[in-house]
Amino acid sequence: MSLDDLSVLLLWTAIAIYTLAFLAFSVDLARRSELAIAAQDAKTREHAKTLVASGGQTIADIRSEEAAAKAALEARPSQRARFLFARLGTVLTVLGFLFHLGADVTRGIAAGRVPWSNNYEFALTGTMLVIAVFLGVLFKYDLRFLGAFVTGLIVVLLGGAALAYYVEVVPLSDPLKSIWLVIHVFVASLASAFLALAFALSIVQLLQSRRERLAIAAAGTDAAPRTRLPFLRTLPSAEVLEGLAYRFAIIGFILWTFTLIAGAIWANDAWGRYWGFDTKEVWTFVIWVLYAGYIHARATRGWRGTRSAWLSIVGFTAVLFNFTIVNQFFKGLHSYSGLG
């Protein structure tokens, strides 16, 4: 078995483990739902006993729920709630990550260069960085509620890349023989990893803010607010999620700014001009401007909240589009997808 075959084997093992992690995290969310419902039932019973209002929550209930969720988010690892399935999911994700790392390293050794020189390898390394950043952030914030989303996304992206983008190792073409391949592409992948987490948080934020609107509308009335995703009640408030998404997005944005500059320096060495509105350059620019818009939106009256979250989602959609459709189908100087 060649080293590259080993890499592929490790990769599929990683995908299988991530799938299990996804299942564990999903069960975790379902169990949180049960918890949330049980808590609500208990409260309802209490309310009924004391003959205060019936089904719904009061604003004070909502606020205390939010405070508890925020404290849980920021709790140190040793003080976190011991959700069995969330822990299982985390352990599986770590395990999957080790196999993923192994797949990436063996691919690099097999190729005798950095493993990010064509679409297959970009996907391999980029998704690995998403997991790495996610696991790294877990030390600071309890983001395990994102686990199902993140591992699910990675299984789809990585599985898709392994099926659609796999190419055997071939030597680099001349324009790629540059130190900037190592720097520019790696930083772009790292930026994408942070933007991916911002994207995930923005989506949860949108779900959460919808639930909050309903809950507040229903507060104090008889009607219990109806949500299809009760686990949202155990998650931080939309505002907290937004702040967190923003923090990931600005790190991603700075890295992307660096990517843009490094790419221009490389283009100046390879093609004799630092900027030429080549398709790939156009998309890098579009993404940069979208995120600049997102950062502005966060500071503009009437745009913070749901609207800016949509910009974060659109921004990351553009990142994915750039990586898949643009790399593969758009004509330009950057024809490095390796897909012929």
Add this chain to the structure above:
Amino acid sequence: MSRPSSDNDTVDGPLRPSDHLETTADGAASAPVAPKLGFVEWLRWGWRQLTSMRTALVLLLLLAIAAIPGSLVPQRSADPNGVSQWRATNPDLYPVFDALQLFDVYTSVWFSSIYILLFISLIGCVLPRTKHHWKALRARPPRTPARLSRLDDHAERTVAVPDGEDAAGHAAHAIDLAEAQLKSLRYRVERYEVGGAVSVSAERGYVRETGNLVFHGALIGVLLSVGIGGGFTYTGQTVITEGDGFVNSLGLGYTSFNPGRFVDTENDLVPYSITLDEFDVTYLEPGTQGAGQSGDFAAHVSTRFPGEDAQSDVIRVNHPITMAGDRIYLMGNGYAPTITIRNADGDVVFNESVPFLPDGATMTSQGVVKVPDGITTTDGESEQLGLAGFFYPTAATLESGALTSAYGDLANPLLTFWVYAGDLGIDDGTPRSVYALDPTGMEQIAGNDSGVDSLELAPGETVDLPDGLGTITFEDETANGAAESVKRYVSLSIHNDSGATWVLVFAILALLGLFAALFVPRRRMWVKATPGDGTVLIEYAGLARGEDPAIAIAVDALARDHGAALGELEPASDAAPRQATPNVD
């Protein structure tokens, strides 16, 4: 958030457009109101709209959207051949797209309007903020708010006055300690005293606003460098065959040359010369992964400034050489078969190495030979000849019988020609590409439907031209001592772009500014001591200016450290450690 301040020498926070989240209600009230007033007011209203956050945001989003068509439709600047192809496949849509400037998106009226408006907005935004920030940098931290307990991030403790001290003295002592502590945390501090209560007001993180201004200012710098630098930029292309040279001068060397507006083409070009000694390339052998792929391109050249000795140098992809401030890039390579044509009398009428344009990795290449003079027909009339040919470095026959090249290297070189006789259309002075032949007004005498087979030659071979017009020879260069039978050529691109350095400088400034603008927290802190009856109430409060996830932690830490410095051991009331979450499983 911001409080009215009576002091003239305090400046309340950074200046923001009126629809920024942090501007106060009175700022917002001055936002859109239908202007019923005079022209000047109307202008002022328009200006405020243009420099608002909302406008900047909308323009940014428009810019992102407007940039996209340029990646879908080929652009004249980047891909002129793509535009011609597009025109050929969509003849009906072409005029519509062209009228919409979709082939020149980035210089189009609509794209330019967006970014020019954006930059006007940017300048209108940055200038007043810079002035304001300049004042803020030299102002005192603002007065301590009357009721600190109303701020979100707040803590307090009551301390007993030690024996032998009075409450006012102990309060002053507490504030001394707080002031020293805040100073060591790099806060700018100011003491205030109102009705017996002493307080220290502190502010830090002015660098955040500085960074923001540097970032936005640097963007203007980038745009100016691109715009002005473009005027001093020149780029040119040239083709050099092995053994030949190039002189950096307009008349002599360039196949194309694009000078910026301010370039003096007479005097700005230093007449250095470059000779291509040898072009190296490696091909991955058949049977290996990536077989046929070429790489490790290296143009071995001799360069020379007038009156100096020649120097050897190598130009590679990603490694241009620099001559007199010009950067010289290796852009492409191909084969230049040497062809000799003799007329019926045996006189040489053409003898050149003709660069053929390659297509694809196997280097099937196309080229053209034009013979304007020296050929006469058997009837004694003079005739011009045009030959359109293919060169196959490794000729192979497809099942259909057509020729192709199987490999990029010279394993089985073959040259084929169609021949046309008649008027080349070059006598009237219209410029014609050396790579294209326009056969209108000519008669095809070999190849295709002409009834005569196309000419086929291997290196060293000579064949007859049709109709007794003469002979054509494909010279074998090894006969002249060369290593390979066919010469290679390189295409070089020569650039002089003095603006690029400035673009880079401003881009790096922008990046540094961005770091400060996004990651340096700007916050205010207050510590107030109010003497009571045998006790002193000490309050701590903090206020974030802009994103600051760590403000609560900072207030807690300040309260804790200050308590310790005062000799108080019990934690301040709000600063209690956070409750651990209970185990659920």
